[in-house]
Amino acid sequence: EAGVAQSPRYKIIEKRQSVAFWCNPISGHATLYWYQQILGQGPKLLIQFQNNGVVDDSQLPKDRFSAERLKGVDSTLKIQPAKLEDSAVYLCASNLNRDTEAFFGQGTRLTVV
Amino acid sequence: GENVEQHPSTLSVQEGDSAVIKCTYSDSASNYFPWYKQELGKGPQLIIDIRSNVGEKKDQRIAVTLNKTAKHFSLHITETQPEDSAVYFCAASWSSASKIIFGSGTRLSIRP
Numbered sequence: 001e002a003g004v005a006q007s008p009r010y011k012i013i014e015k016r017q018s019v020a021f022w023c024n025p026i027s028g029h030a031t032l033y034w035y036q037q038i039l040g041q042g043p044k045l046l047i048q049f050q051n052n053g054v055v056d057d058s059q060l061p062k063d064r065f066s067a068e069r070l071k072g073v074d075s076t077l078k079i080q081p082a083k084l085e086d087s088a089v090y091l092c093a094s095n096l097n098r099d100t101e102a103f104f105g106q107g108t109r110l111t112v113v
Numbered sequence: 114g115e116n117v118e119q120h121p122s123t124l125s126v127q128e129g130d131s132a133v134i135k136c137t138y139s140d141s142a143s144n145y146f147p148w149y150k151q152e153l154g155k156g157p158q159l160i161i162d163i164r165s166n167v168g169e170k171k172d173q174r175i176a177v178t179l180n181k182t183a184k185h186f187s188l189h190i191t192e193t194q195p196e197d198s199a200v201y202f203c204a205a206s207w208s209s210a211s212k213i214i215f216g217s218g219t220r221l222s223i224r225p
Contacts, residue, residue: 033213040217040218042117042119042215042216042217043157043202044215045212045213045214048212056212091156091157093156101147101162102147102159102213103159104149104157104158105156106154106155107156
């Protein structure tokens with residue numbers, strides 16, 4: 001079974017620029033999550049999708065972050081404009097349904113300079 | 114909201130010895146407690162989980178205990194091996210399909 005795919009693996013941008021991350025969850029997984037993991041900390045949930053609907057985006061800084069899940073499959077997370085404190089690893093995860101294991105991708109490491 | 118505290122932040126044990134990582138949670142409604150292992154450059158991987166209707170669960174060298182009254186849960190790794198070296202995260206949630214709150218992580222090092 002193929003895992004959660006994320007791209008790019010690494011990205012370096014200047015502050016105030018924009019950036020987008022892409023995630024392809026495991027086939028058939030209805031729930032998709034985006035997490036932000038700052039160095040030395042645990043992952044923090046940014047947004048959760050159930051199919052193509054948003055379940056929880058309470059921790060998403062909506063003035064600069066946006067996310068969508070196209071046709072309930074792939075998802076993109078965008079930051080515009082980026083700030084220095086956005087430097088982190090952005091993790092995508094998915095699971096089949098309630099009470100099943102969540103699988104994580106390898107993440108995208110973003111450095112804002 | 115839910116808050117998960119994890120201790121210690123770093124742990125070094127001799128190969129073959131046991132390692133214990135402890136977590137506390139704040140929301141008594143939490144009913145799902147997964148543990149994740151994260152190796153360098155990789156995403157977290159589930160290694161074991163426990164639900165609130167169970168006090169203990171074991172899978173080979175890994176065991177997890179849960180004390181609902183005290184809101185504590187712990188990860189026990191016995192007979193540690195070099196490949197156990199990684200960062201371990203505890204987490205708490207209403208269920209595996211809802212918002213999962215992570216602890217701050219424990220960097221475990223196994224000394225040869």
